[in-house]
Amino acid sequence: MRTMIFFAILFSALIFLSCNNSSEKEKAECCMPSATSSRFADLADETSHNAGHAVTDTMSEMVLIPGGVFDMGAREKQFSKPDEFPVHKVRVDSFYMDRHPVTNAQFREFVEATGYVTTAEKKPDWEELKKQLPPGTPKPPDSVLVAASLVFESPGRKVSLNNYQSWWRWEAGADWRHPKGPGSSIEGMDDHPVVHVSWYDAKAYAEWAGKRLPTEAEWEYAARGGNNGFIYPWGNELVSPEKANFWQGEFPYTNLTEDGHKLAAPVGSFPANGFGLFDMAGNVWEWTADWYHANYYKTLSKQGITENPQGPRSSYDPMDPHIDKKSIRGGSFLCNDSYCSGYRASARMKSSPDSGMMHLGFRCVRGVE
Secondary structure, three states, rough: OOOHHHHHHHHHOHHHHHOOHHHHHHHHOOOOOOOOOOOHEEEEEOEEEEOOOOOHHHHHEOOOOOOOOEEEEEOOOHHHHHHHHEEEEEEEEOEEEOOOOHHHHHHHHHHHHHOOHHHHHHOHHHHHHHOOOOOOOOOOOOOOOOEEEEOOOOOOOOOOOOOHHHHHHEEEEOOOOOOOOOOOOOOOOOOOOOOOHHHHEEEOOOOOHOOOOOOOHHHHHOOOOOOOOOOOOOOOOOOOOOOOOOOOOOOOOOOOOOOOOOOOOOOOOOOOOOOOOOOOOOOOOEEEEOOOEOOOOHHOOOOEEEEEHHHHOOOOOOOOOOOEEEEEEOOOOOOOOOOOOOOOOOOEEEEEOEEEEEOOEEOOEOOOO
């Protein structure tokens, strides 16, 4: 449904109305376009590995994440949400993870090698789209059913956090090559994370590169950097401009840019975590392989230690029950404690697999042979 979850919100208001019975914080997160034992610290620098594909420079580096058992979910009460509870024990096998999100340069190489066309570059098919929407959703005007994606634009004034329509716009011609829409480009941004990519786009790239998308468990385990007690990839200190790319000031109308970046930053602009991974907090949200289910952790908590969980078999979001969604992790340059606190290692967000947005990218993993 591409950014169509939000397209439906923006142009028919049906999904947006499903937020009205939620708390103020839940409304903000529901209506955000959409649409983890510490014996590993001494192994953090053990190995780095090249993916071995045609990608031509050190951007292809991967980091060995040594397997083990950890406590998945939130222990912190502040900022956390119900879908981050209860904490449950998970074992993951060792795996390799991209040192940073996939960049524009890497994604361009994929597109040039394969001729791939991203979801945001394709005109939506209404007959397919309406199958995923609540019954009776009216067809939007043809002027809306165009190749497009969601672009952030500050309203320049204080607005209700209930209504994300105040800062997102459905922009025809916005895609990975044109992140702000027609007239914009990624020239000089080879080292920035690729954005406006759907889950399908990310999966296609991963398969081409001989990799895959991480599970939620792998992502959270890696984000903690080898320390099971960390709330954030860097530790337990609150977020600051030296630690991650996030929104400083009053969201969404005053951005102080104390971290030096109004939007996404070049990958590796902030310190790596204990495993040597960059941008596991802020900058751009990242797709995972798993379906999102609000009650998934309740199921896992009954199993003792869960081995390499692959996510639920189906998706369920009580705030938006008509739409199947994939889990996304890590927060973005738009995250702020007043809005989403997505840069916590346990923080979960979700979006339909055909969504693409200005603050959503991905990184890949592969198993250890």
